[in-house]
Amino acid sequence: MSFEFPLLSLIIWLPIVFGIAVFATGNDTNAQLARWISLIGSTLGFLVAIPLYSGFDITTSSMQFVENYVWFERFNVNYHLGVDGISMPLILLNCLITPIVVVAGWEVIKQRVSQYMGAFLVMSGIVNGVFSSLDAILFYVFWEASLIPMFLIIGIWGGPNRVYAAIKFFLYTLLGSLLMLIAFIYLYKTSEGSFSIEDYHKLSIPLTPQIFLFIAFLLAFAVKVPMWPVHTWLPDAHVEAPTGGSVVLAAILLKLGGYGFLRFSLPIVPDASLYLADMMIALSLIAVVYIGLIALMQADMKKLIAYSSVAHMGFVTLGFFLMNAYGIEGAMVQMISHGFISGAMFLCVGVLYDRLHSRQIADYGGVVNKMPVFAAFFMLFAMANAGLPGTSGFVGEFMVIMSAVQINFWYAFLAATTLIFGAAYTLWMYKRVVFGAVANSAVEGLQDISKREFILLAILAFFVLWIGIYPFPLVEVMHSTIDHLLIHLSTSKL
C-alpha cells in the first residue's frame, strides 16, 4: 500500500460519514435500515483499519501513515495524523469493538435506533481521531468531542438514574480536559508557536513548570483512566449506561487516559514524571488494592465490573510509572486485554439483563442449568478477569508485577494481591450468579444465548485466548516505540 493514501483519515471519517447516514434514516420506522447501515459502516471501519497492522513497520519508532495539512494557520494548527506502536493497537481495538457494540444493540435497542447506532459510529471515528492526532489542538478537539455522543448515549438509553450519571460523567471529564487545554496553550507559548506534539517532545522546560504541566495532564488523564480518587464517576456511568455504552466506556474510553499518559505526560515532562513517580505509584496501588476490596462488596454486577475496571486500570498506571520496558509494555498489553475482557464482561451482564432486567447478583443463581453455553463463556471471561494464566488478563499483569519486583519488592507484593482480590470478587460473583440450584422462577424461564450473542462472545473469547497464549504479535509492534519512549524518559529536559 502506498503511503500517499490517506489511510488514517479514512479510518477516522468513514465511521463518521456512516454515522451521519444512520442519523439521516430518521425515526424508528426505518430502524432495520439504520441497523444494517451501521453494521456495514462499522465492519467497513474495521476492514479499512487492517492495512494499518499489515503495513506497519515494526523496526522504526517514528510516526507512520503520516498526514500533515494546514488546518488553521492563525495559530499554526495542523491536521497532523500519524500512528506509532502505542496508538496503532488501540485504533484496531476501537475498530473491532464498534461492530460488536452495534450487533449487541441489534434487538435490545428499540427506541430511537438510528440515534443510538449513529452515536456509536460517530464516536468510533472520533476516538480514532484522538489516537492518531499529532497536533495538540486536533487531539483536544477529538478528545472533547468524544464526550458528546457518550453523554447522549448514557442520558437517553441509560437506566433510572441516567441524567445524574450523564452530567457527572460530562462535567468530571470536562474539568480535567480544560486544564489540559491551558497546558497546551502554555506549551504553545514556550515552543514559540507550535502545537505539534512531536515538537513538544523535544522541548526543554524547567522543573517547576514541568510539575504544573504534569498536574494539568494528570487531571485530564486521571479522570479518564480513572485513577483513585477521581474514579467516582465511573461506577455511576457504567451502571446507568446501556450495555453498548458500558462496553465502549470500559473497552475504549478508559484507554484514552492511559494513552494520554504515554503520549503527553511521560515524554513531554519526564523530569516531573520521575519526580512524582512515587505519588503516581502510590495512587495506582491504592486503586489496585482498595478498589479491589470495594469490588468485593458490590451487590450489583455492573458496579462490580466497573470497580474491577478501576483496579485493572490501576495496573496500567502502575506499569507506566515504574518506567522500565517491562512495566510500560505490560501496561500496554493490559490496556488492550482489559478492552476485550471488560467489554466481554459487560456483554455477559447485558445478556442477563436483557432477559431478567436486573443487575442484582441476588436475583440470580443457578443460571448454568438453563444457559450452559453462556455459562461457559462467562467462565472464561471471569477467569481472564481474575488473571488466569493462558488468558490475556495474565500477560499484562504478570509483566507489570515482574517489573515492579525490579524496583521494589513491596510494590510487587501489593500489586500481586490483585490476583487474589480479582479472583475473589470475580469468581465469587460468578459462583453466586451461575452455580447452585435455580434460584427463582425468573431464572427458570431463561433461554440460552442466541446465535447473535454467541458470535459476539466467541470473537471476544478468541482474542482473549490469543493474547493469553501468544502475545508476541501484539508486543512486537510496540517494541521500538516503547524503547524510544524510554530513551526520552532517561534524558533530562531541564
Next chain:
Amino acid sequence: MNFIPPDFAPASSEIFMLIMVCVVMLADLTAGNNRRHVAYLLTQITLLGCALLTFISFSTEVNHTFHGMYVDDSMSDILKLMVYGTVSAVLIYSHTYVSDRGMLRGEFFSLILFATLGMMVMISASHFLTLYIGLELLSLSLYALVALRRDSQLATEAAMKFFVLGALASGFLLYGMSMVYGATGTLHISQLAQIIQSEASSREVLVVGLVFIVAGISFKLSAAPFHMWAPDVYQGSPTAITLFIGSAPKLAAFGFVMRLLIEGMGEMSADWQGMLVILAVLSMAIGNIAAIAQENIKRMLAYSTISHMGFLLLGFISADSNGYSSALFYVIAYVLMTLGTFAMIMALCRNGFEAENISDFKGLSKRNAWYAFITLLLMLSLAGIPPMIGFYAKFAVLQAVVNAGFVWLAVVAVIFSLIGAFYYLRIIKLMYFDEPETDEPILPNSDVKILLSANGLAVLALGIFPQALMGLSLYAIQNSM
C-alpha cells in the same frame, strides 16, 4: 471664511441609511393595506444597500473625514458588514413573532434602523462626541423598542429600568470624557493618544476619567458589577427585541471599546488592565453561577451573556493585536450563537404562547429532532465544547491571556466555564432525556427554518474550518492599528 466641504464618501453607508429610514417611515404611512410588508422589504433592501456601499468602499487604508471626527478603516467595515447581516437575520427571525403580537408597526422597522445607524456611528467614530452621539442613538432606540409592547407591564418595567440605568451610565461616560478632555484638551481620539504618549497631561485626572469611562463601557457591555439591568431587560422585553439587544449591539460595543480604550487610551493599558481583570473575573463568576439558578430561559441567557462578556474582556487584557483579534473573533462567534438561541426560543413560541421557561425545551428531540439537534449544537458551542465555534473563541482568548503571562487568569476562566457548562447541559438534558409536555407541532416559516438551520450548521462548520473568520479578525485589527 473658507468652508471646505468634508469628504462624504467614507460615510456613504450611514448617509444612505439615514435617507432610507425616512423613506421607510414615509412608505409605512402611505402604502396601502400591505404596508407592513412594504416596510419589511424596504428595511431588508436598506440593509443590503448599506452592505453594498460598505463593501464597495472597502479599503485597507484608514480614511478620516469630517475633520477627523469620523473614520473608515477595515475594522469598521468588517464590523458594519457583520451588523447588517445580524440585523437582517434578526428581522427574518422575528417577523412572525412580531406580527403575531401586533407589534409589526412602522416604528418597529424605523427604530431598528435608527439603532443600526447608531451602531454604525459608534463603530466609525474617532471623536468623543461622535462616539457619544452614536451610543445615544442606539440606546434611545433600544429603550423605545423594549417598551414597544405598551400593554405589557413587564416590558414597560424593563424599559424604565433600562432607561434609568442607561442614562446613569451615559452620565458616567460623559463625566469620564470631560475629565479626559480636561487633562488633555482634546476630544479627538487620535490626538488623545499622542498627548497621552507625550505625557504632557495630568496623569491623575486622566486615571480618574478612565475609571468613569471603564464603568460606562462595562454598563453597555453588561459586565459585572454593572450588569443589573441585563437580566430584567432580557426577561421583560418581547423575545424579538431581546434577540436584537443581545446580538448586534455587542458588535458595536466591541467597536466602542476598541475606539475608546485601545485607540484612545492604549498608552494607559497598564491602568485599565487591572480594572478589566476585576471586571472579567466578576462577570464570569456572577454570570455563570447566577445562571444555574434561573428557570426563565431569557434570564438564564442574560446571565450567560454576562459571563461571555467577561470572557470577551479577557481578550483585551493582553493589550496587543493578538488579544484584540481574539476578542473580535469571540464577539462574532458570540453573536452567531445568540442569534440562533433566541431564534430557537421564538420558534417554540406560538400565537398566544410564550416560550419563557427552560422547561419549554422538554422533549424537544421527540417533537422535532432537527431543531433539537440545532439547539444541541448551539448549547455546546455556548459551553465551549469543540468542534463548535464557541470553543475556538474561548481558545483564542485563552491563548492571548496565557501569552500575556496571566496563566492564573486562564485557569480561573476555565473553571468558571466548567461551571457554565452545567446550565447549557441542562438544556440538552431537557431536550433529549425528558418527555415532552406538549405535542403541539413546531411550525416556523420556511425562511426561518432555512436560516435557523444555516445558523446552527454555521456554528459547527465555522468550528471545523475556523481559519477564515480568525484570519478576518486578525486582518481587521492589524489594518486598523
